[in-house]
Amino acid sequence: MIDLGVNIDHVATLRQQRHTTYPDPIRAALLAEQAGADLITLHLREDRRHIQDADVWALRPQLMTRMNLECAVTQEMLDIALKVKPDDVCLVPEKRTELTTEGGLDVVGGFAAVADAVSRLHDASIRVSLFVDPEPAQIEAAARAGARVIELHTGAYAEAKQAVQIQAEIERLKIAVAHAKTHGMRVNAGHGLHYSNVQPIAALDGIAELNIGHAIVAQAIFSGWQEAVREMKGLMVQGRLAGLRDESFTLGA
Numbered sequence: 001m002i003d004l005g006v007n008i009d010h011v012a013t014l015r016q017q018r019h020t021t022y023p024d025p026i027r028a029a030l031l032a033e034q035a036g037a038d039l040i041t042l043h044l045r046e047d048r049r050h051i052q053d054a055d056v057w058a059l060r061p062q063l064m065t066r067m068n069l070e071c072a073v074t075q076e077m078l079d080i081a082l083k084v085k086p087d088d089v090c091l092v093p094e095k096r097t098e099l100t101t102e103g104g105l106d107v108v109g110g111f112a113a114v115a116d117a118v119s120r121l122h123d124a125s126i127r128v129s130l131f132v133d134p135e136p137a138q139i140e141a142a143a144r145a146g147a148r149v150i151e152l153h154t155g156a157y158a159e160a161k162q163a164v165q166i167q168a169e170i171e172r173l174k175i176a177v178a179h180a181k182t183h184g185m186r187v188n189a190g191h192g193l194h195y196s197n198v199q200p201i202a203a204l205d206g207i208a209e210l211n212i213g214h215a216i217v218a219q220a221i222f223s224g225w226q227e228a229v230r231e232m233k234g235l236m237v238q239g240r241l242a243g244l245r246d247e248s249f250t251l252g253a
């Protein structure tokens with residue numbers, strides 16, 4: 001109905017904070033799968049601030065579901081992805097100084113490099129997703145670059161404070177989904193989604209998968225890791241069902 005990709009980056013953030021061996025993101029991934037995650041997402045950043053190369057290699061043979069490896073469009077990352085062979089690679093932009101992924105990949109501006117990366121990954125039978133803002137020009141460019149999947153960056157939606165802004169962001173995402181569908185693309189979404197804002201996005205017809213990490217890791221402090229995963233998946237399914245029934249939501253309820 002709608003897939004949940006549990007992003008384990010911030011389990012590793014906590015570990016790297018003290019350079020301990022715990023909490024173990026591999027254990028988190030396997031427990032998340034048991035709790036209903038449909039795939040596991042992890043972002044190997046160039047600065048290795050959370051996920052480490054060893055995590056990616058250790059996780060690959062143990063996953064029962066899908067591995068969605070997020071990485072920048074660099075030679076180093078493409079070499080790693082081509083060796084690890086995850087099910088999906090999601091190409092994302094990166095800035096060393098950013099706190100988190102601030103916006104979508106500029107497929108228009110970096111077209112040649114992105115198209116080349118898509119083609120090399122496809123040649124290795126890896127499905128490629130491009131993490132883009134809900135902008136028509138970026139979606140067009142993603143299609144021209146050969147990507148069969150996009151992940152819409154929901155950060156602007158998550159950060160919107162006023163009801164009118166929130167509604168405008170939902171409309172922008174809705175239009176982006178419809179646009180991508182005219183190119184026959186699979187549409188995923190994620191970034192900044194939380195227990196209080198996930199349902200209107202899950203309700204959008206045509207969105208296949210939501211990737212969610214920070215909020216689940218934070219919620220796990222209070223309700224436990226597997227319960228936090230189950231709760232998020234439950235909200236998503238409820239949201240999708242309400243969307244199918246054309247019901248609206250009380251945001252933040």
Ligand SMILES: CC(=O)[C@@H](O)[C@H](O)COP(=O)(O)O
Nearest residue numbers: 009043070092099100101191
């Ligand atoms: C690309 C993306 O949105 C995710 O990787 C998520 O943001 C977690 O990683 P960071 O917080 O390091 O960006």
Ligand SMILES: NCC(=O)COP(=O)(O)O
Nearest residue numbers: 190191192211212213214
């Ligand atoms: N691609 C988005 C993602 O994987 C999760 O982002 P967040 O929930 O940690 O903001």
